[in-house]
Amino acid sequence: MKLFFQNKLYILAGILGLATSCEKEFFPQPPSAKVAKETTKLEASFTATPPLSLSDAYWKTADYLNIPLTDLSKNELYSDGFLNMTGTFKGLSSFNKGEDPKVMMKAAYDKTRVYIYIEWTDSDFSPEFAASIFNGPNDPLKPDTFRRWTSQGNSDKVALAFDIANASSATGTFDVVGCAASCHQNKMQTATGSVDIWNWDLALSDPLGFARDMMTDGTKGLHDDEGDNLASQNKIIQGNSRSAPIFEWDGTQQSYKRPDGKITLLDPGFYLLNKTPYIGDLDKGDKIYHDADYGCNHCHGEFGGGVGTIGEATAFASTGFAGKYSRASIKSYSASELHPGLSYWQKVPAANQDDLIAYIKGLGSIPGYYLKDPTGSSANIWSVSNVVRGRINTGSVHTNYKVILVRDLTTGNADDVQFLSPKGKSFPFGVALMDHDGKNHIGSLKHLLTFKL
Ligand code: HEC
Structure with missing residues (x-):
């Protein structure tokens, strides 16, 4: 009974409190959680x-x-x-x-x-x-x-x-x-x-x-x-869109520590950090790629599109592709038992392998800039x-x-x-x-x- 009376008193006080805006004194509330709102600045x-x-x-x-x-x-x-x-x-x-x-x-x-x-x-x-x-x-x-x-x-x-x-x-x-x-x-x-x-x-x-x-x-x-x-143009002639690249990916994992201390990995198809000179004679590579007897075009397509006269194979002409394969890995895959074009690769003169790879990498894309530590x-x-x-x-x-x-x-x-x-x-x-x-x-x-x- 007493309790009931007390409750009633509080309720009454509460109503009064509202009217006199002293509500907080009677019903203390935790500070409300901040809610994001739109501002004009x-x-x-x-x-x-x-x-x-x-x-x-x-x-x-x-x-x-x-x-x-x-x-x-x-x-x-x-x-x-x-x-x-x-x-x-x-x-x-x-x-x-x-x-x-x-x-x-x-x-x-x-x-x-x-x-x-x-x-x-x-x-x-x-x-x-x-x-x-x-x-x-x-x-x-x-x-x-x-x-x-x-x-x-x-x-x-x-x-x-x-x-x-x-x-x-x-x-x-x-x-x-x-x-x-x-x-x-x-x-x-x-x-x-x-x-x-x-x-x-x-x-x-x-x-x-x-x-x-x-x-x-x-x-x-x-x-x-x-x-x-942060970046320099990866071209032999700086500023010239039609000049050849100077560097390509060297095949090592591109891991970089950002200034906030976090380590990131960089996809070599798009980002060039660990680099080595881009070598090979493109015109010789072009000839070998299209060789009537052992050309890669038979399966990988005339311009690297992936559809050739005797079969279909990976499209070299897709952005980011060529950068994912270092020279060493293109050579080792081409020459492996896994490769359906192995017998073609075996006929490529050893002295021209780098020319051919220069051409294949060019059909894909080579990053236009290489990245470096800013100071x-x-x-x-x-x-x-x-x-x-x-x-x-x-x-x-x-x-x-x-x-x-x-x-x-x-x-x-x-x-x-x-x-x-x-x-x-x-x-x-x-x-x-x-x-x-x-x-x-x-x-x-x-x-x-x-x-x-
Ligand atoms: C007889 C058809 C054929 C010919 C000719 C051929 N290849 Fe291939 N090649 C393939 C096929 C099919 C694949 C895809 C294999 C797979 O995805 O398992 C492939 C994949 C590759 C890959 C790996 C790409 C990837 O996606 O992993 C490289 C590198 C390659 N070929 C290089 C060459 C080179 C260099 C030549 C020319 C000397 C050549 N190939 C000629 C059929 C051929």
Whole structure:
């Protein structure tokens, strides 16, 4: 009875409490769990523990900014011999096959670093950049049909732009027009001042766990930061799309320790890290491949397509194939009892084996760049991502990218934006995304990154 009376009292007090908004005094409740909500700025909250992995609890409840997208540049093509590299040619209507990629960002900071999370949908996975192919396919968007070596394919990328020093162009200053301040005379260039570009690239930066750190200004235009950069063109004549590759994979496992300490394996069909000179005379190799008596074309196809006059065999002309086989393994497999073409291989003159393999590797594709340790200001921006790099299957359906870019708040380098005592401050930035492209991009010119108190 007494208990009942007491309960009644509490209920009464509770109702009164509600009316006087003193509810908490009577019914103490645990603090409610944080729920992620959409914000209008990219809000970085302070966190004591670095959210360095995609599964970190911080990202589950962090507020997020949805990025509205427009065409930033389209209808651009690469110069002679660079083919099939413009998957975002029509802008929004070609990116992610025209479906909204739903770009979303989150951010965090701790005492020393800023962490920027970016997520977007891209239905196909494009891990190569300007790979060397011998007698490769045409580009439906380009008239150049001359073959032998060309550079083919392009990677998926996301780039962020920050103002370093009062960048401006004819359209205005960076704090007003954002990225448009780095677009001048149709180039990625400012009129005055400089812009920091963080370029995450599926072919050239993510494999080693970095974003490519670049800047653009009024005098030099877009260029890499100081220090050794992440990748060099794998061509005898630098910059020439039609020159032969210098290196190929040496056959050893490509394992690399990324800056976050995690070890990754790199698929040699797409990434070149452990390398050896690419040797052999292609024209001699071509002749042997098509030899009327012992040519591989009888089964592997006239141009490596996999269908020959007397049988079907592995297609050598598929991206990523040739890089998976080192010279030594092509030789040993061809000469093994397992190989249905063994009797053909046995007739290839020993002195011409390397010529033939140079030709077979060219039918596939040889990575257009080789990767190397970055140093100095080129090693500032780390990347963490959900990309699987050890064994790439470009045929499987790809859904979305999740990337975290990590950088020290201040670097002391003139070619970087500095987030000096950032608490309570906001910094303008722009975002650009590329689907199998590097010239055409979609994105958003200006947002604010705010470091919350
Ligand atoms: C009589 C038909 C035939 C001829 C001719 C032939 N091959 Fe093959 N080769 C095959 C078949 C079939 C396979 C696939 C075997 C398998 O998947 O088990 C193969 C596979 C290979 C592979 C391994 C590819 C893989 O997927 O593992 C290499 C390397 C190779 N051949 C090299 C050569 C070379 C070099 C020549 C020319 C000297 C040649 N072959 C001529 C039938 C042939």
